[in-house]
Amino acid sequence: DIQMTQSPSSLSSFVGDRVTITCRASQGVGISNYLAWYQQKPGEVPKVLIYGASTLQSGVPSRFSGSGYGTEFTLTISSLQPEDVATYYCQKYNRAPLSFGGGTKVEI
Amino acid sequence: QVQLVQSGAEVKKPGASVKVSCKTSGYNFNKFGINWVRQAPGQGLEWMGWISTYNDNRNYAQNLQDRLVMTIDTSTSTAYMELRSLIPDDTAVYYCAREKSREAFCFEFWGQGTQVTVSS
Numbered sequence: 001d002i003q004m005t006q007s008p009s010s011l012s013s014f015v016g017d018r019v020t021i022t023c024r025a026s027q028g029v030g031i032s033n034y035l036a037w038y039q040q041k042p043g044e045v046p047k048v049l050i051y052g053a054s055t056l057q058s059g060v061p062s063r064f065s066g067s068g069y070g071t072e073f074t075l076t077i078s079s080l081q082p083e084d085v086a087t088y089y090c091q092k093y094n095r096a097p098l099s100f101g102g103g104t105k106v107e108i
Numbered sequence: 109q110v111q112l113v114q115s116g117a118e119v120k121k122p123g124a125s126v127k128v129s130c131k132t133s134g135y136n137f138n139k140f141g142i143n144w145v146r147q148a149p150g151q152g153l154e155w156m157g158w159i160s161t162y163n164d165n166r167n168y169a170q171n172l173q174d175r176l177v178m179t180i181d182t183s184t185s186t187a188y189m190e191l192r193s194l195i196p197d198d199t200a201v202y203y204c205a206r207e208k209s210r211e212a213f214c215f216e217f218w219g220q221g222t223q224v225t226v227s228s
């Protein structure tokens with residue numbers, strides 16, 4: 001099975017900074033663009049931000065963007081805001097198991 | 109609007125079973141599969157499995173397939189997740205989640221979560 005690895009596991013940045021999170025699929029064949037990013041704020045249910053590696057979910061602020069294909073993907077927050085404090089997860093959904101990455105905790 | 113409403117918190121002893129329900133509304137139940145995801149305290153998200161609501165197919169995570177049963181009741185648009193032979197490591201918040209579409213199987217809609225505590 002393909003494993004999803006995120007880095008870093010945590011980061012701390014300033015308001016207004018550009019933040020980048022990476023997600024890698026373990027096997028060379030890759031997952032095409034079947035990759036989603038979720039945001040989970042403390043005590044809340046996860047929320048999908050990006051799907052298809054780069055498609056912004058309706059209602060999600062445009063400071064969030066995704067890129068990548070195959071085995072390497074990135075989530076970028078162009079200008080970090082206080083409300084972006086959360087843990088971010090990538091997920092593959094090309095085929096089962098629909099594994100999540102280990103998460104990246106973003107702090108300010 | 110789409111809603112997934114889960115049953116309430118459960119406390120179980122080791123070796124027992126738990127069954128969590130996920131009642132859906134606001135869309136055609138038969139058009140979108142249901143996934144179950146759990147999150148142990150302070151840990152990340154773990155995909156448990158998926159059930160089709162149109163042909164009853166299932167796909168379970170390998171580490172749970174001996175103890176996990178997913179079912180649906182189309183008459184009430186409700187999905188169920190039963191986990192058997194519980195151990196303390198099964199203590200977690202359990203979520204049901206609906207796939208976004210037939211083309212994008214990411215999870216657009218989530219239940220509110222059900223806390224399951226396994227303790228003697």
